Every structure is written in C-alpha cells, then in structure tokens.
C-alpha cells in the first residue's frame with residue numbers, strides 16, 4: 331500500500347533489508363562479487379529511479395543519473411565504510427552528487443578527509459559506538475514523534491529534495507517559518523535520540 | 528580550536544539535499560572540514576535521507592536498465608580511487624585553509640592581493656565558476672583591529688566563517704572556526720576585537736544591502 335505522496339506505508343512486498351544491503355556492498359568492495367552487485371542493483375536501482383523522478387527529474391534524466399550512480403557504486407564500493415553509514419545512505423549521497431554535478435556542471439563543494447587541514451573526529455566513546463542498525467531504528471523512532479507540520483517539511487526536503495524557498499511557496503508559509511520548523515524538528519530529533527540511548 | 532558557533536540545521540539540511548546555493552555550500556563545506564560536531568549532524572541528515580530512499584516505491588526499469596546489473600561488473604574497472612588521488616595532487620597548494628576553500632584561493636592568506644574598500648577594510652572576491660556566477664557572492668574580507676564593518680542587512684542568506692582573528696557583534700564573539708549563519712532579517716555590525724586582523728570567508732545567496740547614508744555610498748564600492 332502506498333500513500334498519495336508515494337511513501338510506502340507498509341513493508342510488504344519490500345524485499346530490501348538494510349543489513350543485507352550493507353553485506354552486499356561490502357562483498358562488492360572486498361571481492362568484486364557480481365552476484366552481490368546484482369542483488370544490490372535489483373533492490374536499489376528501481377527505488378533510486380523512483381526517488382529521482384519524485385525529486386523532480388524527467389524520466390530520461392532519472393535513468394541517466396541512476397545508471398551513473400550504480401556505475402559509481404560498483405567502482406567505489408571499496409571506499410564504503412559500514413561503521414560510518416548504511417548502504418542506502420552511502421548510495422543516496424552518490425546519487426545526490428551525480429545529480430548536482432549534472433545540474434550545475436561542477437563538483438559539489440565537500441570536505442576531504444585527506445586534507446592536512448581536516449580536523450578528524452574525536453575518539454569514539456563506547457556509548458557513541460552503537461551499531462548502525464540500532465542507529466537507524468532510533469532515528470526512525472525519533473522521526474515518528476515529529477508533529478505533522480514539521481514532518482511534512484522534512485519529507486519535502488528529503489523525499490522530494492525541495493529547497494526551503496520551494497517548500498515555503500508550496501505550503502503558503504513564510505520562508506522564515508520553514509527554516510524555524512526545520513530547526514525545531516532537528517532539535518526534537520536530537521533530544522529524542524539522546525533519550526532513546 | 529574550540530568552535531562555539533555552528534551551521535544552522537536549516538542551512539545544513541539544504542546542503543545535504545543539494546538545494547543550497549553554491550556560494551553558501553563552499554562555506555558550509557569549509558566549516559565541515561574543521562567541525563566534527565557539524566559532520567555528525569550531516570551524517571544524521573544523510574541517514575534520514577537514506578531511510579526515505581528505502582521507503583520509496585519502485586519504478587519499473589526498462590530492459591536496457593536491467594541489463595546494467597550484468598553489464599557493469601563485466602565491463603568496468605573497479606575502484607576509481609586514482610581519480611580522487613590525481614585531484615589531490617594539485618589541489619593542496621599549501622594555502623593553510625581547508626578544502627574546498629583552498630582550491631579557490633589564489634595564494635596563502637598572507638599573500639592575498641587585498642583590495643581596499645575603505646581604510647581598514649579590504650576584500651578579495653574569489654573566482655567563481657559555472658553556475659556559481661549567476662547567483663550570490665563569495666569573498667574574503669579583512670577587517671583591521673578595532674574597525675567596524677558598515678552596517679548591512681541581507682535580502683537573502685549570509686554565511687560568514689572566521690578564518691583568522693575574531694570579531695564581536697550583537698550576536699556574540701566569533702573566533703577562528705566559528706560560523707555566523709544569518710537570515711535576511713538580521714542587521715549586524717561586526718567589530719574586529721583583537722590586535723590581529725580579522726579575516727573571514729563570506730558568502731551570500733543575494734546581494735548585500737547597506738543601511739545608513741555613509742553605507743549607501745559604499746554600496747557601489749562593494750559592488751556586490
């Protein structure tokens with residue numbers, strides 16, 4: 331079952347399990363495993379294409395971005411670090427960058443961990459080193475507690491990749507309201523994540 | 528370095544979903560390079576985006592698209608790390624500032640060919656490429672000790688990252704590494720408050736507006 335905004339309401343028929351994706355991506359990175367890539371492709375490529383179309387791309391452009399993204403997933407899989415992100419998140423960031431490069435014809439400004447000026451993360455405490463799976467579940471729980479007017483904006487931002495200005499226009503509220511709702515939403519999510527720890 | 532002023536969640540979210548203006552994105556990315564705390568927020572937001580990706584419906588793929596699942600592993604070399612390494616080779620020109628600001632700098636902070644705006648205040652507009660040119664501004668600004676920036680407001684958003692020295696304004700004290708994330712309704716007047724020049728990286732997504740008679744005279748000088 332799917333709601334009108336295209337977000338899946340139940341898990342039935344969805345065969346992608348986050349931990350399987352992580353495992354497949356690691357197998358691609360370590361062993362160049364084509365079977366793992368096929369599974370990952372079958373799980374992620376149709377979602378990615380839908381996601382890109384929902385984000386405002388015409389079908390042919392979405393196809394190109396999806397294909398280039400999956401190509402990069404294969405080529406860069408060895409750089410995937412499952413302690414830093416889950417597979418779907420890692421693929422999301424690649425797709426986003428492919429899309430930006432394509433729209434703006436230039437590389438997205440990003441920090442580079444190899445830069446001598448880069449300030450690395452402090453040593454992780456035992457408390458912070460929760461498993462990725464737990465992290466996801468906590469984030470999902472925290473998001474579920476957001477009031478609808480904040481959740482709508484979060485959905486429009488992440489699911490439809492709308493800018494603050496576009497959201498303000500679509501909802502008929504001032505830009506400042508969109509910004510303050512986003513700040514409130516993340517304040518709440520952080521507080522929930524701490525409470526759930 | 529202890530950073531006390533961080534990127535606003537609204538700004539960071541626009542950076543994460545790729546809708547933030549390029550000029551502002553350069554400042555965000557430069558702060559992220561030196562701020563583990565904001566990188567943690569960035570990771571949280573990306574994780575949320577990844578969750579949304581997993582919850583979407585699926586599009587039907589054409590036969591050509593489906594065939595890629597077999598074609599990619601067969602035809603392409605894995606590990607495209609060399610591309611990244613070759614980029615690194617020429618990017619680090621030892622400018623003493625983090626990427627991605629470093630790749631836009633013509634020289635180190637000590638050797639910038641500053642252009643004087645008014646006595647005690649000079650700037651250097653950073654070169655822009657591609658779509659960046661169309662919208663917003665990106666510049667280095669140097670304020671001499673005790674000098675005040677002309678009061679100004681913004682029609683859009685302004686991000687300021689302190690690279691050296693510090694300044695004080697209504698919102699507090701901003702030191703090296705701090706970022707001031709200001710909305711259009713804010714009027715502010717920073718004063719460099721130590722014996723050192725205050726050097727900042729400033730980006731806007733719209734031209735600056737100066738208030739007051741003297742400042743209005745400056746508008747053409749800033750020419751932003």
Ligand SMILES: [Zn+2]
Pocket residue numbers: 530532533534558562564565566
């Ligand atoms: Zn920060």
